[in-house]
Amino acid sequence: DQQVKQNSPSLSVQEGRISILNCDYTNSMFDYFLWYKKYPAEGPTFLISISSIKDKNEDGRFTVFLNKSAKHLSLHIVPSQPGDSAVYFCAASDGGSQGNLIFGKGTKLSVKP
Amino acid sequence: NAGVTQTPKFQVLKTGQSMTLQCAQDMNHEYMSWYRQDPGMGLRLIHYSVGAGITDQGEVPNGYNVSRSTTEDFPLRLLSAAPSQTSVYFCATSRLGGNTEAFFGQGTRLTVV
Numbered sequence: 001d002q003q004v005k006q007n008s009p010s011l012s013v014q015e016g017r018i019s020i021l022n023c024d025y026t027n028s029m030f031d032y033f034l035w036y037k038k039y040p041a042e043g044p045t046f047l048i049s050i051s052s053i054k055d056k057n058e059d060g061r062f063t064v065f066l067n068k069s070a071k072h073l074s075l076h077i078v079p080s081q082p083g084d085s086a087v088y089f090c091a092a093s094d095g096g097s098q099g100n101l102i103f104g105k106g107t108k109l110s111v112k113p
Numbered sequence: 114n115a116g117v118t119q120t121p122k123f124q125v126l127k128t129g130q131s132m133t134l135q136c137a138q139d140m141n142h143e144y145m146s147w148y149r150q151d152p153g154m155g156l157r158l159i160h161y162s163v164g165a166g167i168t169d170q171g172e173v174p175n176g177y178n179v180s181r182s183t184t185e186d187f188p189l190r191l192l193s194a195a196p197s198q199t200s201v202y203f204c205a206t207s208r209l210g211g212n213t214e215a216f217f218g219q220g221t222r223l224t225v226v
Binding site: 004006009031032034036041042043044045046049051089091093099100101102103104105106 | 117144146148153154155156157158161171203205207208209210212213214215216217218219220
């Protein structure tokens with residue numbers, strides 16, 4: 001049973017517009033959430049994170065929103081750029097000392113010029 | 114400062130052969146882990162280690178062995194490769210403490226024929 005779900009395998013957005021990537025989770029013990037970006041033939045790279053004590057975290061063009069009651073988080077990219085085209089993974093941690101991450105299946109974002 | 118280095122980048126094995134995927138980090142992180150990425154499956158945790166001499170199983174450990182003799186190295190061993198182990202393997206490191214991002218290597222693409 002998937003604990004972290006990304007229900008949209010792909011998303012296509014026009015350059016300059018907003019990209020919204022969604023993620024749902026089932027485990028209420030998760031208290032730290034991360035987004036990773038992955039280009040083909042490269043390893044995932046950390047993008048942005050949010051602790052469960054917050055509902056929003058912003059870093060430049062990237063903002064992550066967390067709705068704990070709905071067990072839902074989203075990544076907003078504004079404005080979207082062609083270089084943002086990649087696979088985006090949502091991940092969650094239960095905050096234990098091990099730091100194990102549970103990943104979603106990813107959403108492939110295509111930003112068209 | 115290389116970060117996380119994985120070798121080899123590509124490997125083809127015959128069914129039943131054994132091999133070791135290497136992972137080395139120069140970030141002085143206590144936590145190291147191995148993930149596999151399969152199409153449509155996201156990243157799944159194979160094994161992890163919270164320090165030298167300590168390893169534990171993740172979500173999909175069968176068919177793989179690990180050891181951690183030093184802080185820097187965390188090799189992943191396939192004792193008898195099977196076609197089901199065809200995948201892209203990623204090594205990751207992070208500080209202990211849970212709420213911290215993981216840093217990934219470039220990946221090893223393994224094909225078992």
